[in-house]
Amino acid sequence: xxxxxxxxxxxxxxxxxxxxxxxxxxxxxxxxxxxxxxxxxxxxxxxxxxxxxxxxxxxxxxxxxxxxxxxxxxxxxxxxxxxxxxxxxxxxxxxxxxxxxxxxxxxxxxxxxxxxxxxxxxxxxxxxxxxxxxxxxxxxxxxxxxxxxxxxxxxxxxxxxxxxxxxxxxxxxxxxxxxxxxxxxxxxxxxxxxxxxxxxxxxxxxxxxxxxxxxxxxxxxxxxxxxxxxxxxxxxxxxxxxxxxxxxxxxxxxxxxxxxxxxxxxxxxxxxxxxxxxxxxxxxxxxxxxxxxxxxxxxxxxxxxxxxxxxxxxxxxxxxxxxxxxxxxxxxxxxxxxxxxxxxxxxxxxxxxxxxxxxxxxxxxxxxxxxxxxxxxxxxxxxxxxxxxxxxxxxxxxxxxxxxxxxxxxxxxxxxxxxxxxxxxxxxxxxxxxxxxxxxxxxxxxxxxxxxxxxxxxxxxxxxxxxxxxxxxxxxxxxxxxxxxxxxxxxxxxxxxxxxxxxxxxxxxxxxxxxxxxxxxxxxxxxxxxxxxxxxxxxxxxxxxxxxxxxxxxxxxxxxxxxxxxxxxxxxxxxxxxxxxxxxxxxxxxxxxxxxxxxxxxxxxxxxxxxxxxxxxxxxxx
Numbered sequence: 200x201x202x203x204x205x206x207x208x209x210x211x212x213x214x215x216x217x218x219x220x221x222x223x224x225x226x227x228x229x230x231x232x233x234x235x236x237x238x239x240x241x242x243x244x245x246x247x248x249x250x251x252x253x254x255x256x257x258x259x260x261x262x263x264x265x266x267x268x269x270x271x272x273x274x275x276x277x278x279x280x281x282x283x284x285x286x287x288x289x290x291x292x293x294x295x296x297x298x299x300x301x302x303x304x305x306x307x308x309x310x311x312x313x314x315x316x317x318x319x320x321x322x323x324x325x326x327x328x329x330x331x332x333x334x335x336x337x338x339x340x341x342x343x344x345x346x347x348x349x350x351x352x353x354x355x356x357x358x359x360x361x362x363x364x365x366x367x368x369x370x371x372x373x374x375x376x377x378x379x380x381x382x383x384x385x386x387x388x389x390x391x392x393x394x395x396x397x398x399x400x401x402x403x404x405x406x407x408x409x410x411x412x413x414x415x416x417x418x419x420x421x422x423x424x425x426x427x428x429x430x431x432x433x434x435x436x437x438x439x440x441x442x443x444x445x446x447x448x449x450x451x452x453x454x455x456x457x458x459x460x461x462x463x464x465x466x467x468x469x470x471x472x473x474x475x476x477x478x479x480x481x482x483x484x485x486x487x488x489x490x491x492x493x494x495x496x497x498x499x500x501x502x503x504x505x506x507x508x509x510x511x512x513x514x515x516x517x518x519x520x521x522x523x524x525x526x527x528x529x530x531x532x533x534x535x536x537x538x539x540x541x542x543x544x545x546x547x548x549x550x551x552x553x554x555x556x557x558x559x560x561x562x563x564x565x566x567x568x569x570x571x572x573x574x575x576x577x578x579x580x581x582x583x584x585x586x587x588x589x590x591x592x593x594x595x596x597x598x599x600x601x602x603x604x605x606x607x608x609x610x611x612x613x614x615x616x617x618x619x620x621x622x623x624x625x626x627x628x629x630x631x632x633x634x635x636x637x638x639x640x641x642x643x644x645x646x647x648x649x650x651x652x653x654x655x656x657x658x659x660x661x662x663x664x665x666x667x668x669x670x671x672x673x674x675x676x677x678x679x680x681x682x683x684x685x686x687x688x689x690x691x692x693x694x695x696x697x698x699x700x701x702x703x704x705x706x707x708x709x710x711x712x713x714x715x716x717x718x719x720x721x722x723x724x725x726x727x728x729x730x731x732x733x734x735x736x737x738x739x740x741x742x743x744x745x746x747x748x749x750x751x752x753x754x755x756x757x758x759x760x761x762x763x764x765x766x767x768x769x770x771x772x773x774x775x776x777x778x779x780x781x782x783x784x785x786x787x788x789x790x791x792x793x794x795x796x797x798x799x800x801x802x803x804x805x806x807x808x809x810x811x812x813x814x815x816x817x818x819x820x821x
Contacts, residue, residue, distance in 0.1 A: 201700060215399040216438070217253075217289040221371075223251040223441045232440070233448040234278050235465055241448075244279045246441070249286070252279065254369040256287025259359040262352060263327065267292030267372045270323050274298040274316060274330035277451045280356055281427050282437065284329055289380070292372030296323050296382045296394070296621065298333070299761045320350045322632040327351045329359065335689045369578040378398035379627055383430050383540045393642075394569045394630030395540045402434055405543040405624045406442045409435070409596040413473070413503050413534070414547045419445040420500075422471040424455035424462055426761045430540045436476055445473075452761055459484045460492040463526070467497045475505035477764055479698045481533070482515040482690070484520045486697035499527030503551055507536035508520035509764060510664055510683045511589040513557045514691075531555075537591035537664050541642050541649055543624040545663045546600065558663055562586035562742075565680045566656065569615040571656045573665065584685070590661040598622035602657055607645060613658055617668060618651045625649045641669045670767055672704040674713060677783035680704075682767060685744065688737050689717060694725030695734070699757045701770040705748075714747035717772060718770055718779070720754050727751035756780060 211345060223230075226245040231245035244252075265271060271288050281297075288295045291478040298319060316328060353359045373539050380399045384392040421440055425432030427449075440447040448469050454461050462484070466474060481504075520718065531554055537547045549555065559574040563584050573586065594600045601609050602616040610616040628644065641652030653662040654671065665681060672680040682702040689700045699720035704713045708789050716735065721727045731749045738744045758766045758773065773779040 201459075204485065208310070208723065212253060214377075214403050215289075215374050216380050216402065217286055217371045218714060219403070219438070219441050220246065220250050220253065220286050220289075222526065223444060227444045230444060230446055232279065232282065232437075233446070235450045235454070235461075237451060237454055239461075249279065251366065252283035253290060254288035254367050255360055255363050255365075255781065256283050256356075257290035257362045257369050257371075258295065258325070258367050259361070260287060260291055262362065263353075263359075265291055265293050265327060269293045269326035269489050270296055271659075272296050272298055272316065272319060272325045272330075274300055274328065274764075276300045277427050277432075277449050280331075284356075285381070285433075286428075290369050290371040290712075292374055293326075294379055294381060296325065296384065297328075297433065298384070299426060299428045320399065322768040323630055324632070327352060327353065329353045331355075374399065376403070377627075379445070381432075382630060384428065384633075385540050386429065386764060392633065394633040396627040396630065397434075398627050401543040401624045401626070402438055403442065404597065404622075405434065405545050406439045406593075406598060408624075409439065409545045409548070410443050412545075412595055413505070413551050415443050415445065416472070416639060417444070419443070419473050419502075420469050420471040421445055421473040422448045422450070422453050422462070422465045422469060423474060424450040424465075426452045426475070427526045429761065431475060431477075431731060434544045435505075452763075454516055455480070456763055458492075460488045460496075462494055463488075463493065463498060463793050464500055470500040472500055472502040474501065474503075474509070475536075477508035478506050478511050478515060479509065479763055479765075480714065481506060481511070481519040483698045483763065485515070485518045488522075493526060498523060499529065501528060501532055504533045505536050505548075506533050507538055507591070510666060511535040511555075511591060512683075512687060513587050513589050516555060516589070516689065535589050535591045537618075537653075537655075537662060538649060539653070541626045541640065541651070542598075542620055542622075543626065545595050545624070546598060546618075546620055547594050548790065549590060549594045556590035556661065558588045558590065558658060560586050560588060562684075565615060565665075566681075568678060569679070571613040571615060571658065573613075582741055588663045588665060589657075591664050592662065593619070593660055594622075594662075595624075599623065600662065601655075602655065603650070607650075610656075613655050613656050615654055617663070618653045618655045618664070619645075619648050620651065621648050641667065663801055670703070672702075672713065672715060680715065680744065685715075685717065685738065685742065685746075687763075688741050689719055692733050694722050694730050696720035696722050696754055698763060699759075699765070700753070701757050701765045701767045702746075703767045703771045705771060705775065716748045716750065716771070716774070717746045718750045718752060718774065720757055721751050721765075723754065750774065750779070 228245065228247055233241050233243050235241045260392050271293050273284050285295050298484055320328060331354060370667045376399045378399060381397060382404055383395040383397055385395060421436055424434040425436065427433050438449050448465055448471060450465060456711055529554050532553060535549045535555055538545045560571045561574060561584050564572040565586060599621040600712050601619050602614065603619045604610055604616050643650050645809060652668050653664060654666050654668050655662055666683055685702040686700040689695055690697050701718045703716055705716050706713060721730060731751060734749060738746065756779065758769045760766060770779065
């Protein structure tokens, strides 16, 4: 590994986030952050300029009464304003809570957007909301909607910085490495987002271990389209780049989702060496990128593409490698990894620049007995028995990992169970108000062990991540269905929109039997009825599975996280409520407006309530 000017944990000023920015600005004055806009342009800010901007934000927030320990919601687009706001709050000892910014064209804007922020403010007991003016004029006319405590809303940086000199001298509030640095909201793929308390020490330890594992180099350049309210985008890109002194290039996530080739052009033009993304993104690029949009592309600089956040698929990795080999993509660039917010991002990493390890196992034994039995040398007797799982590597330095059963007892080699970890990167806990049912929470602390809610197995010291425990479908026969496996085959059908399939269980109307539901988006011009027949045949042939219900939808109907991951649980709820439909716009469905009309009628019957109280009640709807 090249000698790097990394800030080691324990080094003076190197174990809290604001002093991390201070020292990086001093040690790497010419380096900084690039932000690419939607039109292909970009702006650049040195770390010194970001530090100066953060200090001005700190003064602006202090003038408005923000004190150490106060929680502040931050809802800003990917860009320098977000970074300055985040680190300005760090200088005050306040606790930022990054929120997702609505994607362009998101129908849930206006009062719906305010309602979401309002609910977040209450659950997190926030002192202030710093956002961008989305056209709602959130700071005007809504003061009565923000109980149970006053919440100041700032929608313009100029408003926040009014009266603050262009240069200020800030003395940061002293904090301990074990203090909470910020609160990370989970992605919401398995239920309502929960607030994860992450410490300065956990963050610095995590980015240090990840850098050691990938053998970071001084001239590395990191490109990312991941949103900054996502832990992969904030810890895995911004904090990682600051810690190791490398150059990050940021993109808005909506640019990638609309034009995935822009990810590659950013890598090509900046000669980037590092990038990271959820597994779905690699398959998405294979299916969505046209040759005409890639002419002249050069990916030969790309050294490591970290692939995680969901089960890694060998088929997607192999298809990606084949598709982009002619554009200079080298061998063994994709690195399967495993991590989660509650572990401050990184848990296990595959070795850099080595072939992925694919474990061929007996599907029936895994589904029926919970054991990952290797296939014999001559393969499975039938394709229904064949399943392939990708290794996500070994634990990072300082992390202990084991597989446990439902009682928490350790399991043996190749036995499927819950992934449990222990180490300095484990969260300090959840914000209590964001955990509606502690017993049902898929991820939870048990002493100093973190029970992840993820299912996997160990083989020869390597982890194989299979699925989320809350996503698996257990039939009355005792057979376990893994949704990702079903979605893999459905997505492969021509005419199905890639990455927009959701498989989940619902009880029948009598509440007796578990039914398997397959929801999929139909590409423009494809025949939905014909696709349903093909999907049934494919699932029967490959998985010996007959879904109880297939639901075809237009594009952009399946709910997803800002990074593009399917929200199965939310999809199931919307389907049950009759809100899953045209273009994902639940607001266009009659049931949506009936629900809102009933709420309005109820509030108007509220007698002596003020209008603000009535609107407040309306906004409480989930």
